[in-house]
Structures are given as C-alpha cells and as structure tokens.
Amino acid sequence: MQINDLPDSLLIEILTRLPCQFAVRSKTVCKRWLSLISDPFFIRSFVHHQSLNHSSPFTLVHQFYYWHHHFAETASRKLHVVSEHPILKSQELFLDFLPCFQHPNQWPIRILASHGDLMVCHDNKLFSHQSKYYVCNLLTKQWRALPPIPGRHVEDDMAIGLVTYGDILPIFNYKVVRILKLGSHSSHLIAEIFSSDTGEWSESLLSCPQSIRRIWQFRTSAVTLNNALHWIINGNDGETIIVLDPFSGINGQCRLIDPPFELKFEMAHVCLGTCREKLRMSTIKGVHPNRMLKVWELKDYDKGEWLLQYRICLKEMVFVSDYQFNMLEFSTNLVLSFHPKDEDVVYLRCHNHIVKCNMRKGTLDVVSKCLGDPTFVIRTLTVFPLVHSCWPSSVHSQVKQ
Incomplete structure (x- = not known):
C-alpha cells in the first residue's frame, strides 16, 4: 500500500502532525494533497493539533538604505531578517516574488507596515497613477496587489497601517489603512481603508483632538494593538501617541495617549x-x-x-x-x-x-x-516585526460557502 491509497481522513491525520513548513510544502506533491491542505477543514484541524505546542516564532525584518549610491538599488530590494522561524533564518531575503520585479523598469519596493505575519509594501512610484500597494506573506511568498485607490494619488504626508483580525486561527482577514492629512489647521483627517472582506477601499473622516490640529507629522511606523493602530506624532504641546480604530465606521474619532x-x-x-x-x-x-x-x-x-x-x-x-x-x-x-x-x-x-x-x-x-565593513554608514534602517502563528495567514479572503 502506498500513502496515496489511504483515505482522506487518515491522510489528514498524518499531515496535521507535520511541522508547518513541511505541511505547506506538501501542497506541491500532487493535486489531491493541494486540495486537502488548502481546505479550511484541514487548516482548522492542523491548528487544533499544533496550537498546544506552538511557540509563535518571531521574525524581525529590516530594510535599510546606504549613504553610498553604489548600494542604492540593492539596498531597496534586499531584506535582512532576524528570525526564530526555521525557514526564515537565512540572513538575506528578497521580495523578488512580487510582480513589480518582473517588469524591466523595476521600482524600489518599500515595506510600510506589518502585523501578524503579513506586510504591506509599496512600489515607490511617487505621484504615479501606476503605483501599487501589496499585501504579502514572506514565509509563503503569497501576495495580493491592492486595487487602485479611487480618485486619490497623494503619497506624502501620510501614514500606513495594517490590522489582521479574526476570531480563530488561521487569520484570513485584514485591513490596510492609509491616513491623509487635510491641512495643518484641519480638525479632521481622512482614513482610506482597504478591507480583505470586500476587496475594496472605503473612506472615513476622523475627528482630531484639539491638541494636534496644527502642524504635525507621523514619527514612527504603525503599531497594532487591540485592533487599533498607534503612531507617535508631533503635536502642539510636544509629541504624543495617536490611536486610530479602523472599525469605528464612517465618522470615527482619534484618541491620544500621553507618553511617559x-x-x-x-x-x-x-x-x-x-x-x-x-x-x-x-x-x-x-x-x-x-x-x-x-x-x-x-x-x-x-x-x-x-x-x-x-x-x-x-x-x-x-x-x-x-x-x-x-x-x-x-x-x-x-x-x-x-x-x-x-x-x-x-x-x-x-x-x-x-x-x-x-x-x-x-x-x-x-x-x-x-554591513561587513563598519566604515560604511547606513542612512536609515526601519524594522518590522512579524509573529508567525501555527498556520500562515492568507493574503486572500476566505471564500464563504
């Protein structure tokens, strides 16, 4: 008897006991295994079996730019990682699986946000109608190109955040949030929100607290906690933390948290x-x-x-x-x-x-x-933490039966 002679129920019992990286790779064995492993029932069974012994390995992705122009193109494409995950322990990774790298006139890719095990990237075509945002999983190399944002192409004076959410593992849902300033004295800002549930962008007008209604700017990458996004910003009376809830509806409100x-x-x-x-x-x-x-x-x-x-x-x-x-x-x-x-x-x-x-x-x-040579100086270095659940998040919404 060969393994493919086993019934689906017994084959699932075997596959759910594999380490995650081998279970994911097993999709390539044959069409039957691809169908079994891609089925939500298998994923729920795998998560249930593995969750008690899973430690949620951590990966720190960092992307940097050098002072020296010779390194400019390489640095914009290269990722370095510090990882506890057995697959991502390699010190150098690239985002070459994204479709923009297949174009003869490649544009630099920049990571903008992360949450869970997903990242948001941008192809850096500033002020271009052809620029794209991507949501990708560095482990599975899955990616999704987000649709164009209707009627707006401003890329400066903004911040990007990502929220992954769901009641149970694995995560299939996420929101990409783009914050635009309306002006230095405006009492509101605009949140453009892409939802994986609908596959579309929506727009919310958010009321700003009085203390940040003058000239201000985002100082950090977004930090996601309690399904809300947090940034350090410049306010009228020093720096503070602004909190935005992307689930608050069309007319939401920002909250401030004073730092120490x-x-x-x-x-x-x-x-x-x-x-x-x-x-x-x-x-x-x-x-x-x-x-x-x-x-x-x-x-x-x-x-x-x-x-x-x-x-x-x-x-x-x-x-x-x-x-x-x-x-x-x-x-x-x-x-x-x-x-x-x-x-x-x-x-x-x-x-x-x-x-x-x-x-x-x-x-x-x-x-x-x-850099091996300590005489070179890195101009900027931005890091994005990833936390890997026992089954990798999908960049596509789960199809509802």
Missing part, C-alpha cells in the same frame, strides 16, 4: 512597540560611556498609565562575542524593536549591526551584520 513625562519632548529616537499584548516605549539617553537604556510599559491602556520597567547602563552590559571595535561608542545606537513574547529582550541598532539585548541577563549579542 520624561519622553514628552524627546521622542526623536523613541521606539514604540508591543510585548505580550502591552504597549511599550524605549529609548537610549545620554552620551558614551553613560548611555542609559530605558523601557516603559503601558500598565493601564484605558487610563494611559506608564511604568518604568528597565533602566540599564549600556557600559555594564557584556557582549557574548568579541569584536574589533566597540559598537557602543557610536552615536547610532537606537532601540529598534521589542520581542513580542520575551519581556526581557529588545533589539538595538549599534552602528551598522542589529544587537539582541537581554536586559535581565545583561548581555548583548550581534544577530545581524548589516
């Missing part, structure tokens, strides 16, 4: 993120050798109460490996991201390297060398 008082007027290099479903902020303050790493956590989301979790002097931390130069002496030391599950871990930029910092153990570990 110490950061109110010093958020140029502050990291905003989440850990264990809590909002966090972190920064590195001072000059070498007395730089301090500080981490705050929002203990009460409704009341906006912050608590200082860590205050650590970087010179007291120890590198687990030896290097020829002291990366802590450089002024480019920044907090890049939090680990979504481990509250003791943050990721730092130390010159041109990504460093894993364990605040409880007091250790620093270089996990990604962006």
Whole structure:
C-alpha cells in the first residue's frame, strides 16, 4: 500500500502532525494533497493539533538604505531578517516574488507596515497613477496587489497601517489603512481603508483632538494593538501617541495617549512597540560611556498609565562575542524593536549591526551584520516585526460557502 491509497481522513491525520513548513510544502506533491491542505477543514484541524505546542516564532525584518549610491538599488530590494522561524533564518531575503520585479523598469519596493505575519509594501512610484500597494506573506511568498485607490494619488504626508483580525486561527482577514492629512489647521483627517472582506477601499473622516490640529507629522511606523493602530506624532504641546480604530465606521474619532513625562519632548529616537499584548516605549539617553537604556510599559491602556520597567547602563552590559571595535561608542545606537513574547529582550541598532539585548541577563549579542565593513554608514534602517502563528495567514479572503 502506498500513502496515496489511504483515505482522506487518515491522510489528514498524518499531515496535521507535520511541522508547518513541511505541511505547506506538501501542497506541491500532487493535486489531491493541494486540495486537502488548502481546505479550511484541514487548516482548522492542523491548528487544533499544533496550537498546544506552538511557540509563535518571531521574525524581525529590516530594510535599510546606504549613504553610498553604489548600494542604492540593492539596498531597496534586499531584506535582512532576524528570525526564530526555521525557514526564515537565512540572513538575506528578497521580495523578488512580487510582480513589480518582473517588469524591466523595476521600482524600489518599500515595506510600510506589518502585523501578524503579513506586510504591506509599496512600489515607490511617487505621484504615479501606476503605483501599487501589496499585501504579502514572506514565509509563503503569497501576495495580493491592492486595487487602485479611487480618485486619490497623494503619497506624502501620510501614514500606513495594517490590522489582521479574526476570531480563530488561521487569520484570513485584514485591513490596510492609509491616513491623509487635510491641512495643518484641519480638525479632521481622512482614513482610506482597504478591507480583505470586500476587496475594496472605503473612506472615513476622523475627528482630531484639539491638541494636534496644527502642524504635525507621523514619527514612527504603525503599531497594532487591540485592533487599533498607534503612531507617535508631533503635536502642539510636544509629541504624543495617536490611536486610530479602523472599525469605528464612517465618522470615527482619534484618541491620544500621553507618553511617559520624561519622553514628552524627546521622542526623536523613541521606539514604540508591543510585548505580550502591552504597549511599550524605549529609548537610549545620554552620551558614551553613560548611555542609559530605558523601557516603559503601558500598565493601564484605558487610563494611559506608564511604568518604568528597565533602566540599564549600556557600559555594564557584556557582549557574548568579541569584536574589533566597540559598537557602543557610536552615536547610532537606537532601540529598534521589542520581542513580542520575551519581556526581557529588545533589539538595538549599534552602528551598522542589529544587537539582541537581554536586559535581565545583561548581555548583548550581534544577530545581524548589516554591513561587513563598519566604515560604511547606513542612512536609515526601519524594522518590522512579524509573529508567525501555527498556520500562515492568507493574503486572500476566505471564500464563504
């Protein structure tokens, strides 16, 4: 007897016990396996069987641009990842599976937002009617080109966010949110929202609090928590966090969360993120050798109460490996991201390297060398965290029977 002689029920029992990466790859074995593994019943069975032992591996995707023009094209296409996922542990990845790379006149792809295990990318054709947004899964290499936004092609003074949602795994639903300013003195802003449920864009007019109705700008990538999007912005009275709920309907309202008082007027290099479903902020303050790493956590989301979790002097931390130069002496030391599950871990930029910092153990570990030559300086470096569930999210809506 061969394996294909088994009935569907027994074959499903076998396939649901495979690691996720092998189950996904098994779709290519034959049409029967493709049909079985793509069926929602199989996916629910797989999730039910695997969820008890699944640790939700974390991937940090970073995209950067160099000062030197020789690297401009490569840097715009290249991704570096720090990953706990067995498939994505390779240090270099490309977005070549997106259709824009098949065009002879390639445009740089820029990652704009992430949530769960999905990312939003843009082909960077600024002010062009042909520019496109893509939602993609880096693990499965699935992608979806979003339809054109009706009647509007403004690309500056805006922010992009992504919210994945669903009652049970796997996630099939998401919203892409594009925020446009109406003017420096406007009391409203426009939210253009693409829904995977409808496959269309809709528009909402959002009321802004009085304290941010003058000149302001988004300072960070979107952070998704509680099905809402969070950005650090410049307000009239210093910097603050703006919260937008894409499920609030046509006429919604923005909420503000004040940062810790110490950061109110010093958020140029502050990291905003989440850990264990809590909002966090972190920064590195001072000059070498007395730089301090500080981490705050929002203990009460409704009341906006912050608590200082860590205050650590970087010179007291120890590198687990030896290097020829002291990366802590450089002024480019920044907090890049939090680990979504481990509250003791943050990721730092130390010159041109990504460093894993364990605040409880007091250790620093270089996990990604962006450039082998430390004399080059990276102009910008943006990171996007991904959390992989036990079955990868689909970029296409589930077909309702």
